Amino acid sequence: MRYASIDVLRTIAIFLMVLVHFMENLSGVDWAPAGLGAPLFTFLVGVSYRLWLSSQEAKGKSDSDISTVTIRRGLFLFALGFAFNILVWLPEDTFNWDVLTLIGASLLMLNVVRNLPLPVLALIGIVAFMLGPVLRATADYPTYWTQGYFDPDLTLSDVVLGFLAIGYFPVFPWILFPLAGFVTATLFFTDPSENEPPTISTAIFGAVLIVGAVSTRLLRSYAPVPVASNVLGGWTMFPATLEYITGMLGLVLVLFALGHRWIDRNPKFAERKGLFKVAGTFGKYSLSMYLLHHVVHLWPLWIYGASMGEDPTQFWRNAISVWVAIPLSFLCLASCYWLLRWMERTERGGVESWMRHLCD
Amino acid sequence: MRLSEHNQIASSSEVEHVAFVTEAAAGQTVLIEFPEPIKRRAVLVRSSPASSHPQPVPANELLILSVPAPVEEDPNLLAWVRDWVGAATPDNDHKSQMIAFQGAQIFWAPGCIALVTHPDRRAAVRKALIEFAYYENELRAIERDLGFLWPDLEAHAPLAFEFDEKSVRKRQQLSKRFQQILAIRARLARITPHVLCPHLHPPTLASQVGERLRERTRLTHRLEFISGQLEVFERVYDLCGQRASDFMLARTGHTLEWVIIILLLTQTILVGVELMSTLGK
Numbered sequence A: 001m002r003y004a005s006i007d008v009l010r011t012i013a014i015f016l017m018v019l020v021h022f023m024e025n026l027s028g029v030d031w032a033p034a035g036l037g038a039p040l041f042t043f044l045v046g047v048s049y050r051l052w053l054s055s056q057e058a059k060g061k062s063d064s065d066i067s068t069v070t071i072r073r074g075l076f077l078f079a080l081g082f083a084f085n086i087l088v089w090l091p092e093d094t095f096n097w098d099v100l101t102l103i104g105a106s107l108l109m110l111n112v113v114r115n116l117p118l119p120v121l122a123l124i125g126i127v128a129f130m131l132g133p134v135l136r137a138t139a140d141y142p143t144y145w146t147q148g149y150f151d152p153d154l155t156l157s158d159v160v161l162g163f164l165a166i167g168y169f170p171v172f173p174w175i176l177f178p179l180a181g182f183v184t185a186t187l188f189f190t191d192p193s194e195n196e197p198p199t200i201s202t203a204i205f206g207a208v209l210i211v212g213a214v215s216t217r218l219l220r221s222y223a224p225v226p227v228a229s230n231v232l233g234g235w236t237m238f239p240a241t242l243e244y245i246t247g248m249l250g251l252v253l254v255l256f257a258l259g260h261r262w263i264d265r266n267p268k269f270a271e272r273k274g275l276f277k278v279a280g281t282f283g284k285y286s287l288s289m290y291l292l293h294h295v296v297h298l299w300p301l302w303i304y305g306a307s308m309g310e311d312p313t314q315f316w317r318n319a320i321s322v323w324v325a326i327p328l329s330f331l332c333l334a335s336c337y338w339l340l341r342w343m344e345r346t347e348r349g350g351v352e353s354w355m356r357h358l359c360d
Numbered sequence B: 001m002r003l004s005e006h007n008q009i010a011s012s013s014e015v016e017h018v019a020f021v022t023e024a025a026a027g028q029t030v031l032i033e034f035p036e037p038i039k040r041r042a043v044l045v046r047s048s049p050a051s052s053h054p055q056p057v058p059a060n061e062l063l064i065l066s067v068p069a070p071v072e073e074d075p076n077l078l079a080w081v082r083d084w085v086g087a088a089t090p091d092n093d094h095k096s097q098m099i100a101f102q103g104a105q106i107f108w109a110p111g112c113i114a115l116v117t118h119p120d121r122r123a124a125v126r127k128a129l130i131e132f133a134y135y136e137n138e139l140r141a142i143e144r145d146l147g148f149l150w151p152d153l154e155a156h157a158p159l160a161f162e163f164d165e166k167s168v169r170k171r172q173q174l175s176k177r178f179q180q181i182l183a184i185r186a187r188l189a190r191i192t193p194h195v196l197c198p199h200l201h202p203p204t205l206a207s208q209v210g211e212r213l214r215e216r217t218r219l220t221h222r223l224e225f226i227s228g229q230l231e232v233f234e235r236v237y238d239l240c241g242q243r244a245s246d247f248m249l250a251r252t253g254h255t256l257e258w259v260i261i262i263l264l265l266t267q268t269i270l271v272g273v274e275l276m277s278t279l280g281k
Helices: A004-027 A032-058 A063-088 A099-113 A118-139 A156-166 A176-189 A199-222 A225-231 A242-264 A275-284 A286-308 A322-345 A351-359 B003-012 B075-088 B119-160 B165-195 B205-216 B219-280
Strands: B014-021 B029-033 B041-049 B061-068 B097-101 B104-109 B112-117
Touching (some): A004 A322, A032 A063, A032 A099, A063 A099, A063 A286, A063 A351, A118 A242, A156 B219, A176 A242, A275 A286, A286 A322, B029 B119, B061 B119, B075 B112, B097 B205, B104 B205, B119 B205, B119 B219
16 A cells, blocks of 8 residues: 655655755755655655565465565665665775665565564664664774765775764664664554554654754753763764764654654545655655666766766766756756656656566 | 224233333332342333334333233234234334233234233233343344354454464454453353243243243254354454463563574674774774
């Protein structure tokens, strides 16, 4: 079953992602709200996996069949992540551990833990959350980052450390979001006929997390130096600090709970017209959209850079003004929407269909 | 039969509304006090002269029409009484049952009884009829309740074999059903001795009327069928309860094991990362 609220949230994540990538990669301007895109996207991975799992169980698929497909899909996304790094971010960044490798790893992990009791899943999430700063401190995170980007040596230890703790989207603490999505969707969508989804309590819990994150952020200057420098790190996405993760998880929970309450459970929106149609298209092709918008704005940058000198990345973050980058991002969104609609109309599959074709 | 004759019969007859309650309200006449385990009393709610066009029987009430029997059997009178019972029980799918015994004619439909007898015998027969009506009504209610529970039983039957994480949320529902089944079994157990009681000796008109009606409505057989059905329900929900209990016990153990595994993994990751970061430098 497709839920309109999930498509809407996915579309919000896509809009933020496209906008921020154009601003960052073309103009070097970092924009704070952009930090919501990746948490929202990875949270929805967990939600979608729960829904897919329920549909497979309803079809009577065996546990081993479900495992096989999940592992295939996880490996596909993991491999796609590497291919994407090589082709889009160029071979030098093969092991930068971007979001696709995280999603692939998340699916593999969710496959292992999907039958565990919810308290155990919650414990895994808390441990992942707490381990993040500890592992970063142990690994000496700043030494792997040069001028704001991840720059490891091509050694096994650096590659594994990048995957676990110090890459762009390392397993710790980012695995928390798919896990939280899976747990939340289990509470919301399992046996919907018997129990009312806990939308209000989830939204309140999310709000408490937001308040906690903001308070921690404000009180950081009063905390003892070891805590302020090692445990709390300020509001940053790279590295994903405790405050940032807490705040984003809270925001994502609030958006998801209220979206489900106000959109999915509202018969007025059942027909899915207007903006819901747009959200439906972007939601259906979210993976394709993720790959496509990178290709659209990075390849021209690399080609132009290569044609102008030895280093293809010489114009990265300084190609154009932010006031040109923003309209370009909207133009990209509009063009991609037109393309995706055409694909939908002509029943052409995107990367999602390739994945299903190869893995299911 | 002419309209005036209808009115004449109606005016000489009496309709009593009887309710089965736990405690009689002040001023209510208690007609019968059932034995202790049943804890019910049949009370007279109101009585009035019969009308030719009776209102349908209210739920949870028994309607008793008492008509004084004429000296000679009158087919028109019996037809009128049968029609009266039919009109009082419009939802009843079956025709009313008729018993003629030692000059007493009785028409019965669920919730409604018409008694044509000599006024001297009326009180004794009425008592037997009220008793029968209560037990039959209880049995019918149990049959209806069980009928509603069959789809749930079919849905829950797989859980009697295997209980898993997804089923945990159904525990409350299973427990509720089990309690419902036990309650039904208790209701059945309370009326069973009275339904299966042996014939009274020496027989009286009242006892024979009760026995005859029990036979006509197959109370004994229905009770056996219900008992058989209840066994199925009890077996399934008993097994479900055992499976759920076993699963929850094992789950608690597994949760603790997983907590230990997670802590060990955490420690391994910490050591691994420390080792790798040292090696890297």
